[in-house]
Amino acid sequence: MTVLALDHFTIRTARVAETVTFFRDVVRLEAGWRPGFRFPGEWLYAAGKPLLHIVSLSDDDTELHAYLGEKGGCDGGGCIDHVSLRCQSLSDMQQHLLAVGQAFRERLVPEAGEHQLFLEDPNGVTIEMIFPFSADNAVVGAEMDRLAMRQDGEGAP
Numbered sequence: 337m338t339v340l341a342l343d344h345f346t347i348r349t350a351r352v353a354e355t356v357t358f359f360r361d362v363v364r365l366e367a368g369w370r371p372g373f374r375f376p377g378e379w380l381y382a383a384g385k386p387l388l389h390i391v392s393l394s395d396d397d398t399e400l401h402a403y404l405g406e407k408g409g410c411d412g413g414g415c416i417d418h419v420s421l422r423c424q425s426l427s428d429m430q431q432h433l434l435a436v437g438q439a440f441r442e443r444l445v446p447e448a449g450e451h452q453l454f455l456e457d458p459n460g461v462t463i464e465m466i467f468p469f470s471a472d473n474a475v476v477g478a479e480m481d482r483l484a485m486r487q488d489g490e491g492a493p
Contacts, residue, residue: 343420343466346389346404352378355390371448374402391417402481418454418462426451426467430476443480444469453477 349355356378359365365380365388376392391404404417423429433440433455440455451473453465467473 338424339465340422340424343422343464344387344389345419346391346417348391348393348417350393352376352390352392356380359388359390416461418464420464420466423465423467426453426473429453429465429467430474434476440477441480442475442477444473444475446471454480 347355356367359380360367365382368379368381368386370377370379370386370389375397376394378390379386380388380390430453433453438455440453443452443454444450445452446469449469451467451469453467455463455465457463
């Protein structure tokens with residue numbers, strides 16, 4: 337298995353507009369397309385690729401928790417939800433994780449062309465590893481629910 341690059345990072349925040357403004361106007365990322373997840377948020381891009389996923393915290397985070405899981409408070413570095421790595425050789429990584437006894441979860445997202453693995457580092461930071469999706473890919477870890485997209489068509493490319 338080879339890690340190719342940092343894919344994206346995700347911030348959970350109740351201050352979505354301020355966060356978007358900062359990363360757009362100060363860091364100079366660009367707002368762009370986001371899949372039709374069942375929870376609000378924004379994606380910001382660098383060089384045509386989504387680098388920052390901003391997830392909106394609200395009074396009802398049921399859909400967010402169903403998709404990403406519950407996290408503790410959000411302050412400073414605690415707002416970082418997960419770090420995502422773009423990878424190749426899915427089967428090699430799955431077998432390696434099984435061999436070393438590392439628990440992991442998997443989600444298939446064919447709409448985004450992704451097969452995702454999620455594991456926790458010793459500090460509780462979620463690490464997402466993204467591999468190319470193929471209908472031939474096997475799920476060998478704990479299978480997660482498939483991504484549910486909104487039915488209103490919003491978020492489609």
